Amino acid sequence: MSWKLQSDRPIYSQLMELIELKICSGFYPPGSKIPSVRELAQEASVNPNTMQRALSTLESDGLLISNRTSGRFVTNDESEILKLKKKLAEKNVAEFLQMMSKLGFTKDEIQNAISKSYIWEDNNGNNT
Amino acid sequence: MSWKLQSDRPIYSQLMELIELKICSGFYPPGSKIPSVRELAQEASVNPNTMQRALSTLESDGLLISNRTSGRFVTNDESEILKLKKKLAEKNVAEFLQMMSKLGFTKDEIQNAISKSYIWEDNNGNNT
DNA sequence: ACTATTGTATTAGATGTTTAATACAATAGT
DNA sequence: ACTATTGTATTAAACATCTAATACAATAGT
Numbered sequence: 140m141s142w143k144l145q146s147d148r149p150i151y152s153q154l155m156e157l158i159e160l161k162i163c164s165g166f167y168p169p170g171s172k173i174p175s176v177r178e179l180a181q182e183a184s185v186n187p188n189t190m191q192r193a194l195s196t197l198e199s200d201g202l203l204i205s206n207r208t209s210g211r212f213v214t215n216d217e218s219e220i221l222k223l224k225k226k227l228a229e230k231n232v233a234e235f236l237q238m239m240s241k242l243g244f245t246k247d248e249i250q251n252a253i254s255k256s257y258i259w260e261d262n263n264g265n266n267t
Numbered sequence: 268m269s270w271k272l273q274s275d276r277p278i279y280s281q282l283m284e285l286i287e288l289k290i291c292s293g294f295y296p297p298g299s300k301i302p303s304v305r306e307l308a309q310e311a312s313v314n315p316n317t318m319q320r321a322l323s324t325l326e327s328d329g330l331l332i333s334n335r336t337s338g339r340f341v342t343n344d345e346s347e348i349l350k351l352k353k354k355l356a357e358k359n360v361a362e363f364l365q366m367m368s369k370l371g372f373t374k375d376e377i378q379n380a381i382s383k384s385y386i387w388e389d390n391n392g393n394n395t
Numbered sequence: 396a397c398t399a400t401t402g403t404a405t406t407a408g409a410t411g412t413t414t415a416a417t418a419c420a421a422t423a424g425t
Numbered sequence: 426a427c428t429a430t431t432g433t434a435t436t437a438a439a440c441a442t443c444t445a446a447t448a449c450a451a452t453a454g455t
Binding site for chain 2: 433
């Protein structure tokens, strides 16, 4: 799995977003167990403390649940996940359109650019 | 003018993006003089050093030119500005689509969401 | 019962960002 | 020439982030 991190933004924050995405996309299904803090930290080439911070914050958001020694699990509440998915999507659309609007693009130009894109050919996160 | 800054990302970086937007949108036209470091810093409620960092970086990017005591000016090279505009737009579209794709939305759903938006009613940056 | 694995907490140091206060350098405008 | 305004540079302190090393707490699995 990809953990592409940038240096111009807090890492724990990026980790949170990436994990949210993995949950919303079903990569980590509802109720499923996710890897341990230490494993995830290694995956992402990040200090365990940093990963812990991301995970515990997502937990206080109600998205994850930790069971002391049995590990950490995605919430079973699918409506919660759907809610997050909608929230992320709406925020994304709004920010995108605002940006494009400020850059002077029209709706038609945007629709055009999107219909020309090929993102949807591959479902592995790779742009073909 | 709006200088809405968030705390989850370096301020100087956000300032750069906002200024780039002001230039690309024509709020600061090519060749025009922009306010002084101190003025801009006050506008944005930011330390002059932070604003200076944003401005001098934009200068090394070739977007601004400083004339010691006469002030700072937007480049006259309109092709440079157009290039930036395209770069910003492409990056924005790509990131947006990748995100929406990962969230599981189809092209049609996205096209739909965009056609339903009302961003273009008002040109002052306010969503009506 | 023991042990390995889990999440969690703590302390310290390195680094980057931001603010603050100040000073200098150059010149447009008078 | 003088002066105010410009960009620029420097130093210090406060703060957040990240890493590192380590330890503790709890329990599933044996």
